[in-house]
Amino acid sequence: MNLFKLLDTAKARLEDSDPIFDYKTDLVMAILRSKEAIPFKRSKLNGGLHRLMSATIVSAFDAGTTIDVTTRRAGTLHEAGHSTKVLDYLDSMVKHKLVLSQTNNANGRLMLGGIFNTYLDHPLAA
Numbered sequence: 001m002n003l004f005k006l007l008d009t010a011k012a013r014l015e016d017s018d019p020i021f022d023y024k025t026d027l028v029m030a031i032l033r034s035k036e037a038i039p040f041k042r043s044k045l046n047g048g049l050h051r052l053m054s055a056t057i058v059s060a061f062d063a064g065t066t067i068d069v070t071t072r073r074a075g076t077l078h079e080a081g082h083s084t085k086v087l088d089y090l091d092s093m094v095k096h097k098l099v100l101s102q103t104n105n106a107n108g109r110l111m112l113g114g115i116f117n118t119y120l121d122h123p124l125a126a
Contacts, residue, residue: 001065003056003090004080009063010055021058024120029054031115037092053089057099060112061120067099067110 001009013021029050032038038050060067067090071077074084090106093099099110
């Protein structure tokens, strides 16, 4: 699914206050921070974006889809109303093999890595 659509879906789902979705999002955010794919030092400033990125991973998992990055142009992200840090975070996830890419950066179809599939498919996360 297109990255912009996933980001919008994740944002809407975060506003719904679904406890299961919130739990999965917190779980993914803990994984991202423990693997240092997103920084924890600036979490007060960027915590909302970190949560949105985590919710995007959960939304992709729940939909059974890939994260399709169709552009790496920062201006396009900004015009769509999203932070330009999104690509940095996705690049870091690729680097840490949390999401899998055909290239060395977040470009094209990104598949969720085994750690996300294992933890989000666990009965406690369902």
